[in-house]
Amino acid sequence: MTEKRLNKFISESGFCSRREADALIEQGRVTINGRRPELGTKVGPGDSVEVDGRPIRASAADKGDRVYIAYNKPIGITCTTERGVQGNIIDAIGHRQRIFPIGRLDKPSEGLIFLTSDGDIVNKILRAENAHDKEYIVTVDKPVSSRFVERMSRGVPILGTVTKPCQVSVVSKFVFKIILTQGLNRQIRRMCEYLGYEVQALKRTRIMNVSVEGLRPGQWRDLTATEMAELNAAVAHSSKTAAEGHVRPAKRIKPEGGERTEKRPSGQPRRPGGMGEGRGVLDADSRSEQGRASRGNSGKARRDDKAPAKTLYVNPNQAKTDQPAKKPGKKKPGGSTLTLKRKG
Structure with a gap:
């Protein structure tokens, strides 16, 4: 056996997946030759690996000792290896070897799910970029x-x-x-x-190439040699390390007419077709805000929006101190003195 990373060594043994192996290492439950290792430590020939004091054997080179099954999960079964959870998938299947699910199905959902003792294949199938x-x-x-x-x-x-x-x-x-x-x-x-x-x-x-057809709810079967050959061929060039459900964040696209500060709740439907979606139509709040901004800048209603602004001609030869003559206004009689008229 050549040197292998500790998490790979544990997952290949069928004890758990790589992600779960990393968690066990961080919790200090794994030892190599009686010592607690760090993440990334490699295991060499002759090293003794234990998890909670239980020896972990190296996997067979041909993987002939691995288990790969297809299970038709009924509604109400939880996809967890925690035996303390009522209705967990491990107790529901009752397999004699230690297995774990590849991915998950919600408790109220049903249908096909893979379980295996091969931790190496789990991340290949689960990695989102692999597009299975x-x-x-x-x-x-x-x-x-x-x-x-x-x-x-x-x-x-x-x-x-x-x-x-x-x-x-x-x-x-x-x-x-x-x-x-x-x-x-x-x-x-x-x-x-x-x-x-x-x-x-x-x-x-x-x-992928495996169907649930022929399995009643609660039934499971071993994957056939043909299914395994096609499965291995499909994941032959797959990446091996990524958490389940990993996805690259999408680029944010700014809507027309400026960026909106208010986000739509995830459960709220968008406008029905034909009501302005994708056409840069502003909602009522945006229109009112623009209206207030326009009135605040001009002091007038928006009646001048359509008319081009008038530009005053400035004579460059005119002295800056010159001021345009003002048209004299009519003076009221009596100036600013208040005049009273007597009756009769």
């Missing part, structure tokens, strides 16, 4: 419109970013299919909420 597609069937509370499909496909602003373009198609009046290459937290539910829809049911039907 996942297919979902979603039921919502309102009829699926063409406008909704277009907006979902183009990308929706959630969680401080804009979702990547994706494939969306109508299945029936209240059901649509969506294929994502991201794994943001509650992504589909947040996207629908932003557009004014509420998810009633959500099922993941496919991950």
Whole structure:
């Protein structure tokens, strides 16, 4: 065995993923030859690695000891390895080897999820930049419109970013299919909420080349040799290190007419089509602010906005001290003295 980074050594053994291995190292639960290492420490031939006093064996070179399963997660099962959580996915499956899920599905969601003892493949699949597609069937509370499909496909602003373009198609009046290459937290539910829809049911039907077809809710099976060959080929050039749901922040685009200081809440739908979206139309508050600014600068109503301003001619040969003659006004009789008239 050549030298390996400690987190890779632990994940390849099937004990946990690399991210979880890093957490164990930081918590001081890992030792190498009886000493607590630092992050990034390498393990060499003959080194003894333990987690909580339990020896960690090096993985087989051919990975023949790894477990890869497909599980049809029912509604109500939580995707966590914490055995203290009621309804956790590990107890639900009851596998004899130590396994952990690749990604997650929300508790109220159902469908396909992978579990494995190979921590090395987890980050390859989860890394957002690798663009491994996942297919979902979603039921919502309102009829699926063409406008909704277009907006979902183009990308929706959630969680401080804009979702990547994706494939969306109508299945029936209240059901649509969506294929994502991201794994943001509650992504589909947040996207629908932003557009004014509420998810009633959500099922993941496919991950890359593996389908949930043939598995009843609660059933699992080992991935076939063909599926594993295609899976390994798909992730052969994938990056190995990134947290689940990682996404590059989108560039902020300033709206026409200046930058707005007030942000729209994530769950508030935009204007319906044909009501000014994307045309630089200002809202009522912006119009009133511009109106106040215009009146404050000119002291007049906005009636002069359309007329060009008049420019006074200045004679360059005229002395600066010269002042234009003023037209004499009529003086009132009696000057400023108040005159009283007697009656009779």
